[in-house]
Every structure is written in C-alpha cells, then in structure tokens.
Amino acid sequence: MPGNPTPTKLFKKQQTTSPMNFSLLILGPPYSTQASATALRFARAALANGHSIYRLFFYHDGVHNASALVTAAQDENSLPQQWQALIEQHHLDSVVCIAAATRRGVLSEQEVKRHGKTGGNLIDGHELSGLGQLVDASLNADRVITFG
Amino acid sequence: MDKQATDKPANKDILLVFRHAPYGNALAREGLEAALACGAMGAKTSVLYINEGIWQLLAPQDSGAIDCKNQAAMASALPLYDVDDIWVDEASLKQRNLSSADINHGKIITTARVQELLATSNSILSF
Amino acid sequence: MLLHTVNKSAFDNSGLGDCLRVAAPNDAVLLIENGVYGALNSSQGETAHSQSIKQLNANGTRFFVLKADCEARGLGGAALLPAFQTTDDAGFVALAAEASAIQSWY
Numbered sequence: 001m002p003g004n005p006t007p008t009k010l011f012k013k014q015q016t017t018s019p020m021n022f023s024l025l026i027l028g029p030p031y032s033t034q035a036s037a038t039a040l041r042f043a044r045a046a047l048a049n050g051h052s053i054y055r056l057f058f059y060h061d062g063v064h065n066a067s068a069l070v071t072a073a074q075d076e077n078s079l080p081q082q083w084q085a086l087i088e089q090h091h092l093d094s095v096v097c098i099a100a101a102t103r104r105g106v107l108s109e110q111e112v113k114r115h116g117k118t119g120g121n122l123i124d125g126h127e128l129s130g131l132g133q134l135v136d137a138s139l140n141a142d143r144v145i146t147f148g
Numbered sequence: 149m150d151k152q153a154t155d156k157p158a159n160k161d162i163l164l165v166f167r168h169a170p171y172g173n174a175l176a177r178e179g180l181e182a183a184l185a186c187g188a189m190g191a192k193t194s195v196l197y198i199n200e201g202i203w204q205l206l207a208p209q210d211s212g213a214i215d216c217k218n219q220a221a222m223a224s225a226l227p228l229y230d231v232d233d234i235w236v237d238e239a240s241l242k243q244r245n246l247s248s249a250d251i252n253h254g255k256i257i258t259t260a261r262v263q264e265l266l267a268t269s270n271s272i273l274s275f
Numbered sequence: 276m277l278l279h280t281v282n283k284s285a286f287d288n289s290g291l292g293d294c295l296r297v298a299a300p301n302d303a304v305l306l307i308e309n310g311v312y313g314a315l316n317s318s319q320g321e322t323a324h325s326q327s328i329k330q331l332n333a334n335g336t337r338f339f340v341l342k343a344d345c346e347a348r349g350l351g352g353a354a355l356l357p358a359f360q361t362t363d364d365a366g367f368v369a370l371a372a373e374a375s376a377i378q379s380w381y
Contacts, residue, residue, distance in 0.1 A: 020372040025273060027175075034308045035282070035381070041343070042371075045364035051372065060178050100178060131185030138162050138271040139191055143371055146274035148175075148282075148381040165378060167293070199293050239296065263299050266277050266378060274379040 021054045022046050023141035025134065026062035027148040030079035031072075036065050039147035040082055047090055054141035056087070056094040057134045058126070060148075063101040066094075066126040080123055087125040095137075098128040161192040163269040166201035170219035171211065176204050179275025180222050187229030194233035195226065196265060197254060201275075202240045207252035220252065237262050277302045278374035282381050285313035285324050290380040295327040300335040303370050305362070307341045309348075314340045316354040325356055332358035341367060 024043060028035025043053060058065055065080050072078035087094050101122075102111060108128055109120035122128060138144045164183045170176040186193040197205055209220040226234060236254035241247060248256055257265070266272070279298055285291040291306070291313045298304055306314050313324060332338060338358040345351055345361065355361075362370070371377055 018372075022371070038282075038307060041364045042367060045368045049365050049368055051368065059182070060174060099181070131182055132189055134182060134273075135162070135186050135189040135191055138186075138273060139160050141271075143374070143377065144271045144273065145280075145371055145377045146272075146379040146381075148274060148379055163376075167380070199289065259297060262297050266297065267299060267375070269376045272376045272378050274381070 020046075020051045020142040022051060023054045023137035023144040024056050025137075025144060025146045026056060026058050026065065027060040027146065029061040029064040030070055032061070035147040036062060036079050036083075040079065040086065042145070042147070043086060043092075047086075053090070053092050055133065055137040056083075056092060057137050058094070058096045059100050059131075059134065061104070062147075063096050063104050063106045066096045066101070066123050067106045068121045068123045084123050084125050094126045095129045095133040096122070096126045097134070098130060101128060160270045161194065162186045162271045162273060163194045163196060163265065164273045164275060165196045165198060166204060166275050167199045168275065169200045169203040170209070171214060171216050175275050176201070176219055177217060177222070179273075180204075180219065180226075182273060182275065183231055184222075184225060184229050187226065187231040190230070193231045194235065194265070194269075195231060195254075196235045196237065196262065198237040198240050198262065202236065202244055202246065202251070205236065205251035205254060223253065226253075235262070235265060276374050278370050278377045279304045280377065280379045280381075281306050281310040281313065282308035282379070284309045285322070291324050292327075294378075294380045295324060295331065298331055298336050300331070303337040303339065303374065304331075305339045305341065305367060305370060306344075306359075307367070308344055311340045311344045311348060311350060314338070314345075314355045314359045315350065316356045328356055328358050339366070339370065 024039055026036055026039045030036050065083050067080060070080045107120050108122040112120040164179060166179050168175040183195050204219055207220040209218055211218045234254040236256045238256045239259055279294045281291045281294050283290040339360050339362045342361045342363050
C-alpha cells in the first residue's frame with residue numbers, strides 16, 4: 001500500500017450516549033452479501049453498549065435469514081442460527097415480512113398448509129407479519145437503520 | 149406481538165428514499181409497498197426519488213412482456229394512501245437528461261432542499 | 276446531524292459520490308463493507324471523490340471507516356485519506372445514536 005501512513009485516528013465513543021431503542025431493517029440475505037452480517041454485528045454492539053432493540057424487520061432478500069434450511073458449511077457460521085441465538089438470548093422482537101417471505105419460499109408450517117405445500121422452513125423466534133410492523137418499528141423506535 | 153406505544157413525539161414521520169431503478173431488482177417494488185403501508189397506517193410519510201430511483205417516474209410503463217407488476221401503476225396509488233409529499237431530486241433528473249416533462253408525479257427539488265429533507269427526518273427507510 | 280453509511284466501492288458504484296453530493300457540514304459519513312475502498316489515499320493523486328471529501332471535511336463533515344471491514348480487506352495498515360477516522364462496531368452504534376436519522380447508500 002502507498003506511503004508510510006500517519007496512524008489513522010481511532011474514534012472511540014467519547015461520552016456515554018443515552019440508551020437508544022433501535023429498529024433494524026434487514027434487506028440482505030445470508031451469505032450472498034455482507035449486509036446481514038453487518039446488521040448482526042451492529043445488533044450485538046448495540047445490546048452490549050446499553051442500547052435496546054425495538055424490532056428486527058427482515059424484508060426483501062433479508063427474509064432468507066429466517067430460513068431453517070440455510071445450512072452453513074462445517075467450518076463456517078450460520079447467520080440464521082446466529083440471529084436466532086441473539087433473538088432468544090435477548091428476547092428480541094423479530095418480524096419477517098410475510099409477503100416478501102412467501103414469494104421467496106420462506107414459509108411457516110401454517111403458511112405451507114394454507115398454500116397446499118409441504119415443508120415449512122421458518123425458524124422459531126421469528127414472526128411472519130405485514131409491513132404494518134415495519135411502520136410501527138419506524139415510528140416507535142428512537143432510530144431505524146437499513147442494512148441493504 | 150404487542151408493543152407498548154412509547155412516549156414518542158406525535159410529529160414523528162417516515163421518509164422513504166428510493167434510489168433504485170424499477171424491475172431490475174425488487175427494491176423499487178418493495179420500497180413502494182413499504183411506502184403504501186406507511187400511508188395506510190396513517191404515518192406522516194414522504195418519499196424521495198433520487199439517483200437511479202428517478203427511473204421509476206417514467207410513464208407509462210408497460211411491464212406485461214417482462215411479467216412484472218407495473219411500478220408506475222402502483223405508484224399512482226400513493227396519494228390514495230395519503231402520501232402526498234413526493235419529492236424528486238433535480239440533480240438526478242439532469243444527470244439522466246430528464247426534465248419535468250418526462251416524469252409523471254412528484255415535486256422537483258434542489259440539492260439544498262434534499263439536504264433539508266434528510267436533516268429534518270426522524271426515520272429514514274432506505275430503498 | 277445525519278449518519279450516512281456507504282457499503283459499495285467508490286470505484287464501481289456511484290453510492291459514495293451520491294452520498295457526498297448531499298452530505299452536510301455537520302453530518303457523519305461511515306464507510307462499511309466494500310465502501311472502505313473509498314477511504315484509500317493514493318500516492319498517485321486525487322480521485323473523483325477525494326476532493327469532495329477534503330472539502331466537506333474542512334466544513335465539518337466527519338468521515339469514518341469500519342475497522343473490521345478494513346482489516347478483512349487487507350487495508351488494516353493502509354494510508355487513508357486524512358479526513359478519515361477508524362471506528363469499531365461500538366463506534367458505529369454511537370454514531371447511529373448521535374444522529375437524528377440514518378441514510379444507507381447501497
């Protein structure tokens with residue numbers, strides 16, 4: 001890399017921010033792009049630093065983070081499992097947009113029956129619901145942040 | 149899941165920023181559906197078309213041959229859901245050799261006004 | 276004060292340029308994921324965005340890169356544009372908390 005760099009200043013939180021309640025809008029799928037992994041790290045850091053999470057809303061390709069059939073290789077981590085663990089550990093409210101999920105093949109047992117198919121794959125801990133939950137998540141959290 | 153409504157200021161609003169062209173991927177469509185949901189729920193909702201999002205405003209669109217839902221037709225429902233604050237970034241139009249004559253809805257605004265819009269929003273959903 | 280996140284490389288995507296056009300003096304811009312490439316300083320001269328960054332920074336806009344994404348991409352010891360500070364996940368959260376809202380450019 002060019003030159004002998006002046007050490008880049010490291011920005012550390014200077015003062016304690018008052019606790020914030022975050023909603024996260026997650027639009028990226030596991031594996032294919034980095035968005036969901038970044039969102040997970042943000043969520044963990046928020047919780048570790050005294051903030052709370054109002055809701056996780058999985059939309060667009062983000063719905064695949066709630067699929068139980070996503071299976072990571074032995075030497076890799078599974079984002080869906082990591083999200084599930086975080087949700088369970090912190091009792092987070094996680095909503096997956098039902099329309100976006102259905103058209104991408106992420107369905108609960110109930111939805112599977114309703115559409116006359118077999119093989120529900122929605123991971124426990126997520127609720128399938130409508131965009132109204134995203135609206136609520138945006139209005140009632142202190143901050144909403146999109147990971148796309 | 150039941151959420152306790154927190155003690156939030158009544159003037160909280162939602163700004164949806166549309167930066168992607170229609171049809172090439174689902175962001176334009178799903179962003180618009182989110183905007184319609186915001187309007188339907190009675191939230192004070194604004195939409196900003198900027199960068200490649202500008203292309204969503206060309207009309208008429210005939211999406212039959214590519215078997216996609218018509219983005220322009222869906223967008224015409226925004227006022228029906230009380231989403232009347234529809235903003236269009238002037239610089240993005242110019243960059244694409246478009247003018248007000250080419251687009252079918254929205255109020256064209258300058259960069260300064262875009263900055264003001266972003267600066268005064270409580271919640272931004274980025275599509 | 277708005278927080279902007281940019282996650283695409285400035286060399287193949289207009290996201291950073293689009294962001295810089297609307298970034299305001301008291302805003303913060305955080306480069307994440309492939310966006311970190313936009314922070315690189317080059318001995319070969321200015322890029323399309325480095326001038327904008329310098330100017331915005333002179334007017335008060337703050338610029339950050341996410342450390343984990345730099346390190347992953349082999350940029351841990353790289354020379355960054357003078358405007359940039361490195362931050363971590365906790366810093367990312369702090370910026371989001373400080374901001375009035377967050378716009379994600381992707």
